[in-house]
Amino acid sequence: MIPNVLTIAGTDPSGGAGVQADLKTFSAHRTYGMSVITALVAQTTTGVSSVHPVPAGFVADQLRTLLDDVRVDAVKIGMLSEAEIIRVVAAELRRYALPNVVLDPVMVAKSGDRLLAAEAVTALREELLPHVDLVTPNLPEAADLLGEPELDDTENMPAQAARLAELGVPRVLLKGGHLAARHSVDVLYTAGKAEFLHGRRVDTDNDHGTGCTLSAAVAALRTGTPDWSVAVREAKDYLTGALRAADLLDVGHGHGPVHHFHRWWDGTEDPPGLSAGDPARHKGAIS
Numbered sequence: 001m002i003p004n005v006l007t008i009a010g011t012d013p014s015g016g017a018g019v020q021a022d023l024k025t026f027s028a029h030r031t032y033g034m035s036v037i038t039a040l041v042a043q044t045t046t047g048v049s050s051v052h053p054v055p056a057g058f059v060a061d062q063l064r065t066l067l068d069d070v071r072v073d074a075v076k077i078g079m080l081s082e083a084e085i086i087r088v089v090a091a092e093l094r095r096y097a098l099p100n101v102v103l104d105p106v107m108v109a110k111s112g113d114r115l116l117a118a119e120a121v122t123a124l125r126e127e128l129l130p131h132v133d134l135v136t137p138n139l140p141e142a143a144d145l146l147g148e149p150e151l152d153d154t155e156n157m158p159a160q161a162a163r164l165a166e167l168g169v170p171r172v173l174l175k176g177g178h179l180a181a182r183h184s185v186d187v188l189y190t191a192g193k194a195e196f197l198h199g200r201r202v203d204t205d206n207d208h209g210t211g212c213t214l215s216a217a218v219a220a221l222r223t224g225t226p227d228w229s230v231a232v233r234e235a236k237d238y239l240t241g242a243l244r245a246a247d248l249l250d251v252g253h254g255h256g257p258v259h260h261f262h263r264w265w266d267g268t269e270d271p272p273g274l275s276a277g278d279p280a281r282h283k284g285a286i287s
């Protein structure tokens with residue numbers, strides 16, 4: 001059976017971040033993608049010009065209408081925009097006991113524009129974080145969630161990930177993409193243990209939506225493995241490939257998108273005929 005994966009997020013007309021990136025990522029992993037939209041965002045590769053949040057009651061309507069009908073195997077949550085939307089999403093997550101929930105605590109776009117009201121960070125930390133299975137903050141988001149200064153080295157990342165876990169979330173993927181290093185280092189913290197994930201840094205301007213793509217890939221991959229660490233490692237490997245192939249795309253004048261279908265369009269796709277439930281589906285994704 002093909003897994004159903006849901007994104008709850010905002011939009012990006014340029015297709016590199018938000019709901020559009022999530023749906024491409026779900027499809028790239030042979031899962032069936034669905035979306036509940038929290039905010040319409042006028043943005044492109046050069047930045048955000050305005051945000052139009054969806055009324056919280058209508059976000060709830062979208063969720064209930066969908067979840068009364070469709071089985072959901074994994075969820076990725078991205079931009080939530082406002083505290084009221086956070087509350088609605090937290091309530092529906094619990095009401096429907098949704099499995100495999102990955103929260104990308106989107107706060108600020110790469111361009112520096114805010115995607116979450118500053119006063120909504122408390123609601124995110126207290127009302128949503130304790131109800132998800134994995135949270136994937138970048139370094140500024142981790143600092144904001146904890147009310148700490150932003151880290152500028154990898155050494156202290158495991159301890160900071162542990163402090164985030166103390167907020168009530170079982171797994172933390174702390175992303176080091178914002179560090180100016182030769183390697184792009186993330187830390188996965190689970191049950192008292194931290195593991196470093198090293199990816200070669202890709203030299204490209206097309207890095208819009210890397211966080212969205214990574215968290216969506218983790219949710220999709222989790223439907224094919226019981227092991228979160230395997231899902232996270234495969235997702236990072238997929239993202240690194242998408243960054244490496246990103247310069248094939250010619251989209252906009254700023255931070256362009258990554259290449260979500262790099263494995264399919266460059267002739268290196270899996271052989272046809274693997275069924276969606278086959279664990280071999282993701283074979284070859286681990287570096």
Ligand SMILES: Nc1ncnc2c1ncn2[C@@H]1O[C@H](COP(=O)(O)OP(=O)(O)OP(=O)(O)O)[C@@H](O)[C@H]1O
Pocket residue numbers: 017108109110137138139175176177178184185186199200201202203204207208209210211212213214236239240243
């Ligand atoms: N140039 C790069 N080369 C390789 N990996 C990268 C690069 N930039 C980011 N990454 C990786 O991408 C993932 C996302 O990291 P980042 O810290 O940029 O997230 P983010 O700020 O949430 O992204 P965004 O807001 O654009 O969606 C991490 O795994 C990070 O290590």
Ligand SMILES: Cc1ncc(CO)c(N)n1
Pocket residue numbers: 009010011012017018019041043078079106108109110115208209210211212
């Ligand atoms: C809708 C949306 N979600 C997340 C991000 C973060 O990259 C973005 N730019 N736009």
